[in-house]
């Protein structure tokens with residue numbers, strides 16, 4: 001793999017190899033890990049806001065002994081503001097860094113420009129398209145919490161139209177055995193038609209839940225997401241979100257072994273009162289992102305896998 005732009009590039013074997021490598025890197029003494037990318041420089045270019053993805057990627061580089069050059073708020077603060085094309089940005093930044101981690105507002109622009117980069121490009125979230133490294137860390141979290149990535153009922157909630165984490169996660173889950181998907185979303189924010197068709201073609205069973213309680217009842221994994229308010233395009237999409245908040249009352253219909261995930265940030269769709277419950281796994285999920293991104297960088301820059 002040269003660039004990592006879509007979760008479609010990650011088959012089941014590679015996903016499990018990355019999970020094993022993430023576990024190994026988690027257990028590795030820090031001084032040993034620091035030798036792995038010693039001398040390497042990774043550029044992080046973020047054209048959209050981020051807390052977890054940017055900081056976990058940058059922490060991952062430092063934990064592996066590499067160094068980071070960064071453009072935060074790159075839409076305003078880099079020469080993209082002057083009209084420089086993304087292809088030229090890649091051509092130039094590729095002279096300074098050994099890999100480029102980028103979050104961009106346009107999936108199409110990112111896909112078109114990546115071939116011009118002389119160094120590997122990692123998609124750290126592209127518009128309302130994909131967020132492949134989030135799906136890898138989500139898979140890692142499910143595996144770590146439940147011990148498997150097969151034979152699971154997964155309830156996916158919230159903004160399925162613009163939520164790029166959902167797009168990548170569903171595509172990855174569709175490759176696993178025995179996955180059953182339940183969806184619950186505000187009426188105008190269902191899956192994009194091409195993804196819905198992809199899921200139908202994959203043969204994975206998908207049901208649409210009547211309400212939130214119906215969605216989470218008996219699920220193994222509940223994957224809650226934020227309504228992407230900044231991406232809503234039409235008046236009818238500006239829907240009430242109250243019906244989509246997971247509250248303590250929902251825990252009564254959720255099995256003890258189940259886990260609640262959320263890519264974060266959350267803005268009201270999970271009541272903080274449930275945070276102390278063992279089933280609330282979203283902060284552990286955010287931590288897992290560090291180790292999965294260490295594994296991915298190690299794989300892409302050194303060819304290492306578990």
Ligand code: CP
Nearest residue numbers: 050051052053263264
């Ligand atoms: N999950 C995620 O992508 O979070 P950030 O937007 O904070 O990077």
